[in-house]
Amino acid sequence: MHGPNPQEKHPMPGFKQVCYLKNVIKNPNIIVGDYTYYDDPEQTENFEDSVLYHFPFVGDKLIIGKFCAIARGVQFIMNGANHKMSGISTYPFQIFGGGWEAVTPAAGELPFKGDTVIENDVWIGYDALVMPGVRIGNGAIVSSRSVVVSDVPPYAIVGGNPARVLKYRFDETEIARLQELAWWDWSVEKITENLKNIVSNDIQALAQS
Numbered sequence: 001m002h003g004p005n006p007q008e009k010h011p012m013p014g015f016k017q018v019c020y021l022k023n024v025i026k027n028p029n030i031i032v033g034d035y036t037y038y039d040d041p042e043q044t045e046n047f048e049d050s051v052l053y054h055f056p057f058v059g060d061k062l063i064i065g066k067f068c069a070i071a072r073g074v075q076f077i078m079n080g081a082n083h084k085m086s087g088i089s090t091y092p093f094q095i096f097g098g099g100w101e102a103v104t105p106a107a108g109e110l111p112f113k114g115d116t117v118i119e120n121d122v123w124i125g126y127d128a129l130v131m132p133g134v135r136i137g138n139g140a141i142v143s144s145r146s147v148v149v150s151d152v153p154p155y156a157i158v159g160g161n162p163a164r165v166l167k168y169r170f171d172e173t174e175i176a177r178l179q180e181l182a183w184w185d186w187s188v189e190k191i192t193e194n195l196k197n198i199v200s201n202d203i204q205a206l207a208q209s
Contacts, residue, residue, distance in 0.1 A: 003192045006034040009045070019044045021064070026191075028180065033066035033120065040072040053080035060112070060132070065120035071144070073127035081132065082111040095190045119154070120184040138179060139169060154179060174203050181207060 004011040005021035009023045017039060024045045038047045048054075051062055052075060060079045062069075068094040083090040084105045094104040113133025118124070122136050136142065136152040143159030143166070151160050155169040155178065170178065183191065183198055183206065191198065194209040 003188045004035075006188075011037075012034075017041045017044055019047075021047055021070070027051070027054070029056070029060070030062045030064075032064045032066070035066055036064055036068040036070070038070045039061045044070075050074060051078060054078040055080035058112075058150045061115040062118075063115055064118040065122070065138070067121045068118055069123045071124060071126040071128070074124050074130070075128075076116055077132055078116065079110075079112050079114075079132045082113075084109055085111065138182075138184075139175075141169070153170055170203070177207065 006020060009019050009102060010016050011020055012018055018037050020034075020173060021036050021038050022034060024047060025032055027048055030048065038044055040047075043049065047070075048100070054062070054076075055058070055078075058078070058080045062076055062078065069172070083092055086109065090150045093100040094102075116130060116132060117135040118130075118162075119136060119138040119140075121139045122142070123140075124136075125146070127145045128142045128148065130136070130142075130148045134148050134151060135152030136148065137156065139155040140152045140200065141157045142148060142152065142163065143157065146159050146163040147161040148158065149162040152163070153168075155175045156165045157167050157169060158164060159166050168175065181203075183194070186194075190209070194206065197206040197209055200206075
């Protein structure tokens with residue numbers, strides 16, 4: 001056994017609702033790891049339409065790790081959505097020209113929260129919204145219709161608006177061990193050989209793989 005081909009757009013034969021995102025992304029500022037999939041019965045290959053306000057001149061990146069599961073309706077708001085907030089008005093006069101470009105914000109005046117990073121083995125549920133500059137840690141779960149406005153710790157389950165930690169999937173010591181093991185970085189052969197341990201909750205057995 002060698003696992004599915006990570007270069008396939010649609011790894012499930014005859015089923016185009018699911019795609020491996022890495023193979024359909026064209027924007028160089030969206031970086032996706034192997035085996036991360038998007039599930040959408042209507043526009044599975046149009047994932048980039050879900051990444052909003054992602055303007056090239058802003059330069060921020062959406063970075064998604066390996067083995068992530070992203071449900072239909074998930075959206076990412078990028079830094080291009082931000083307006084200057086230090087003045088009396090937040091209205092973006094400058095974008096309409098006609099002389100209003102004279103008040104174009106100087107470099108550094110617009111809020112910038114950095115890259116949005118989704119680590120590995122993350123499950124993001126239906127219709128969730130991820131705000132700019134957020135980091136979602138390894139093994140985390142984002143509940144359906146959550147609004148993620150701040151970083152999500154590894155192996156946390158978050159939900160709500162704004163999303164908050166509901167519980168942790170493992171205790172502190174176990175999370176540290178899983179972070180150290182980083183099974184998602186193993187060779188596909190080793191992952192395939194150890195699937196039973198990866199899908200179990202026996203961390204000791206995984207560590208001995």
